[in-house]
Amino acid sequence: xxxxxxxxxxxxxxxxxxxxxxxxxxxxxxxxxxxxxxxxxxxxxxxxxxxxxxxxxxxxxxxxxxxxxxxxxxxxxxxxxxxxxxxxxxxxxxxxxxxxxxxxxxxxxxxxxxxxxxxxxxxxxxxxxxxxxxxxxxxxxxxxxxxxxxxxxxxxxxxxxxxxxxxxxxxxxxxxxxxxxxxx
Amino acid sequence: xxxxxxxxxxxxxxxxxxxxxxxxxxxxxxxxxxxxxxxxxxxxxxxxxxxxxxxxxxxxxxxxxxxxxxxxxxxxxxx
Numbered sequence: 001x002x003x004x005x006x007x008x009x010x011x012x013x014x015x016x017x018x019x020x021x022x023x024x025x026x027x028x029x030x031x032x033x034x035x036x037x038x039x040x041x042x043x044x045x046x047x048x049x050x051x052x053x054x055x056x057x058x059x060x061x062x063x064x065x066x067x068x069x070x071x072x073x074x075x076x077x078x079x080x081x082x083x084x085x086x087x088x089x090x091x092x093x094x095x096x097x098x099x100x101x102x103x104x105x106x107x108x109x110x111x112x113x114x115x116x117x118x119x120x121x122x123x124x125x126x127x128x129x130x131x132x133x134x135x136x137x138x139x140x141x142x143x144x145x146x147x148x149x150x151x152x153x154x155x156x157x158x159x160x161x162x163x164x165x166x167x168x169x170x171x172x173x174x175x176x177x178x179x180x181x182x183x184x
Numbered sequence: 185x186x187x188x189x190x191x192x193x194x195x196x197x198x199x200x201x202x203x204x205x206x207x208x209x210x211x212x213x214x215x216x217x218x219x220x221x222x223x224x225x226x227x228x229x230x231x232x233x234x235x236x237x238x239x240x241x242x243x244x245x246x247x248x249x250x251x252x253x254x255x256x257x258x259x260x261x262x263x
Contacts, residue, residue: 026234075262076204082258083212086251090219093244097222100237101229114232119225122232 015169016044027105027112029124038106038177042099042167043149050095057088094119104152104165106178111154113163125163129182131156137171154178201263208259216252223249 012021020039027036061084068077098119105112111132115123132154139150150171154163168174226245230238 024236028232072204073201076201079208079258079262083208083215083255086248086255087215090215090248093248094222097226097229097241100241101233103233116225116229119222119229122228124232 017041018043019169025105027114029112029126030107031109034110035108036105037108037181038104038174040104040106040165040168040174041102043147043169045143045147045149046099046167047095050091054088054092057084057091061085061088104163104168106174106181108181111163111178113165125161127154127156127161127163129178131160132178132182133157135175135178137175139171205259205263208263209256212252212255212259216249216256219245219248219252 011023013023014020018041022035022037023039025036025039030036061081065077065081068080072080098116101114101116101119103114105114110126110128113123113125115121115125117123134153134155136153136155137150138153139145139148144150149167149169152165152168152171152174154165156162165171165174223245226241230241
């Protein structure tokens with residue numbers, strides 16, 4: 001049984017670093033006496049679509065290698081293969097970057113959502129723990145139930161910023177942790 | 185250069201080779217611009233969220249730029 005509690009001083013990285021307790025991580029706007037308690041990323045099951053795409057591209061390239069010699073010169077085929085392999089590896093790296101840096105952070109003072117939309121657009125949202133009014137965990141469907149991941153919505157007063165963490169592992173545990181921190 | 189040689193350049197297989205080289209150069213240059221932009225963005229990301237993996241991501245992003253330069257050179261020389 002995995003211990004997902006933050007009532008520990010030791011570091012813990014679960015679900016392939018999607019659920020990190022007291023990680024050795026700092027963020028840009030971190031205050032001096034602010035401690036990172038939890039770092040959340042999308043569940044590793046969300047890797048499946050782009051891993052599948054990468055494999056399809058690789059297989060397509062292999063198939064093309066049987067067809068292209070009828071139409072192209074050897075040096076052209078070599079160039080296409082090298083370029084395609086570099087493009088596929090770039091696609092994989094892009095997706096890893098997007099997953100790694102789209103994080104939800106829970107500290108002893110606030111909850112922060114760092115989003116890099118398509119890697120280029122940066123959006124940082126934060127809510128102080130004492131401004132949190134409602135926390136909702138939603139987990140539906142076969143895969144979400146089987147792999148225990150879902151969405152977390154943190155609401156504040158009507159005109160203030162709301163935060164959402166999408167496809168995070170164990171959303172119910174995260175709700176419990178934040179409620180413990182807010183004293184609710 | 186006589187008229188037959190000029191016609192030769194724009195006929196059949198030679199035309200295809202010229203267009204292939206042109207597209208190869210254009211796409212490899214576009215990819216180079218993309219990798220440079222991505223390398224800058226990785227730096228911003230590493231400042232936003234500081235982790236032990238920052239060296240890994242910086243290295244891979246620079247490797248991508250180097251590979252993009254290599255591809256540009258390849259498009260000029262190989263084809």
